[in-house]
Amino acid sequence: MTGQGLPTDDRLVELLAMRAVEGIDADALRQLGDWADCDQLDEAAGVLAIGMIADQLEPMPEMIRANLDRVALAYSGIDPDAPASPLAMPDSIRIEPAAGVSTRSVAWIGAAGWLAAAACLLLAVLAWTSGRTTPTPSPAERAVALASRPGVIRSNWLGLDDASLAEAPHRFDAQLKGEVLWDPETNEGYMVFEGLAANDPTEYQYQLWIFDAERPTGELPEYGDGILSQCPVDGGVFDAAGTGRIVIPINAKLPIGKAAIFAVTVEPPGGVVVSKRDIVALAMVQ
Amino acid sequence: MTTRQPNAETDLLPLVAQGDQHAVKACLDRYGSLVWSLARRMCRNTVDAEDAVQEIFVSIWKNADRFDPERGSEVTFVATIARRRLIDRVRRIGRRPAESTIDTGMPMVDTAEQAEAPALLRDEVAVARAALAELNDEQRRVLQMSIGLGLSHEKIAEATGIPLGTVKTHIRRGLIRVRGMIEDQRAQRARGAEA
Structure with a gap:
């Protein structure tokens, strides 16, 4: 821990305070310059955290x-x-x-x-x-293999006339068809689309969100902005090269306990952490 | 690596820095519950928390030579490293996304509750409680939402209706106040050691 005081520049103090409670990005860190080594407010936050958690310590499993x-x-x-x-x-x-x-x-x-x-x-x-020439199976081939496994969930993308979507904000494509295949045991899955509009990845991309029926209860702690609401798990960002039949692997960023809803949204290139829920496809697990 | 058995009353990190393998493991005994509890609150699930705890302890051991007992307590050093690693992790992996539903009745730390803290944490708890007691209700609530619940500045402003700039000011001033109390505590210790 450093022995220096705090900077006299309020902006730098604010950055140090920000770093202590929610972190700062690389650019802000550069702005701190030599003050980046000053961890006095981090210590203060650590002491406050101890004070707030001392009565609730859990033994490590x-x-x-x-x-x-x-x-x-x-x-x-x-x-x-x-x-x-x-x-x-x-x-x-x-x-x-x-x-x-x-x-x-x-x-x-x-x-x-x-x-x-x-x-x-x-x-x-x-x-x-080295002597083998077996090619890597395509996503479509892997999806077919997955579909034959016992216990795999298959849910069609909902259509525009589906009553369950009557109140939902959406901009579904009436021509969109396909399904989601999901193995709850291995958390492996694929999205099959027919009619999903081709996107320009420099303008927007598609992003999958998986709503887990076991969140946010289950083992999720009460910490972070997510405690304020039910929240889906990022299932990965992807592109559609054409409107023909495409198969996209699902890339869930967290383990899914019980998949309830799969939703595809339109997002800025690279995807987002918090979606505005501009949904283009939705599949509900029955 | 040496094998001297560390005394429970002594700081462990200087021994870790000297390569004492017993001290490396003793850190887990002494700080395991604290680090685990911090990780459980800030991580998404048990698997993530386990990874985080491993990352934190390796970081503590690697940085053991930076610990200066003249400047602060070992438990504060450990908690500071743990929180920094956890905050980095939350930023790297991402917060759980939030929507606009705000529960203003969210559980808060009750500063009136004065349950006895574990002996290891007693000094830090005393400073934290004294600092929080000095703040007005709004300042205390903002700090608890930020540090206790991990809410972002923006979400705190949204949930409480307090302007974002005021939220930042409350957090900054609260941390500075706690820092001042930590300094006072150190000065008292130094005077006690001299007497």
């Missing part, structure tokens, strides 16, 4: 603590599973790197034996597959 113990061992340079095989590599050591810091690599310190064995295994697999 045993399984998660056990996984953390393994991370601690790996950090200390001790192989937590020695002499384990590479296939016994723990899933739990999967730390997403923070900006500019590869925490995953830290957690793997001491795992050189695993890495060497894993490399051998990878080479063996590559050698085994």
Whole structure:
């Protein structure tokens, strides 16, 4: 923690306060210049957070603590599973790197034996597959394969005359047809469209939203703007190259417990975090 | 790596910085519940919270040499790193999107509630409660919505009807006030150590 005071420039103090409670972007960080190292307001926010949470501390679940113990061992340079095989590599050591810091690599310190064995295994697999010419299945082929699995949900995109849409704000294309295929077990899914208008990705893109019947109850905590309302999960941004039959893989950004509604909206290039709900297609799971 | 067993009364991070493997693990015993509770509040689900907690502890261990016991408590250092990592994570992964429905009756931290805090957190809780008690109702509510509930400045303004600029001012002044109280607490400690 730095020992300096606060800047005299109110704008910089405001940026430091903003960083302490909800973070700032790279441009704002650059504006802070040397003051970027000043974490006194971050400390203040930390103390306030402690004060607000002290009476509600939760014990860490045993399984998660056990996984953390393994991370601690790996950090200390001790192989937590020695002499384990590479296939016994723990899933739990999967730390997403923070900006500019590869925490995953830290957690793997001491795992050189695993890495060497894993490399051998990878080479063996590559050698085994090098003579093969099996092409990667297309999304359409994968969708067909998915449809044959037991338990897969299939829901048609609703039509304009569907009574359930009478009150909904929408601009559905009457010609749009197709369905959603969704495997609730694996969270794998595909959207099939016929008649979805081709888009110019520089002007707008389509974005899928998945409404999960188990959110926001379930295990979601009460924190962040999302507590104010039910909110869908981002299912990925995609383009339609033509109005013919297209198959788009679903890319849910979070695990879906119980898919209830699939909605496709029109969004600015790159998609959005908060949709204005300009819906072009909607499928409801029965 | 050395193997000296850390004393429960001593700070752990200087030992971590020296490569003490027991201290690395002892951090989990001492701060696991705090970090987990912060992560549970700010992450979307248990899986995300577990990833976040791993990321936080690795960051704490890596930055252990930055901890200066002369400048502040270890628990504040840990909470500060945890919150920064969590805020980065929320920004990276994205907040859960909100719509316009505002529940102005959302649960708030009751500052009148004076339940005894865990011993480890007692000093920080005392500062936080004293600071919140000094604020007027509006200022306190804004800080609780921002830090306790994680609402953005814009959502707080929308939910309360307080102008956005005033929301920012309340948060800024509240944090500065807490910072001042932390400094006072440090000065008292320093005087106590000298006496």
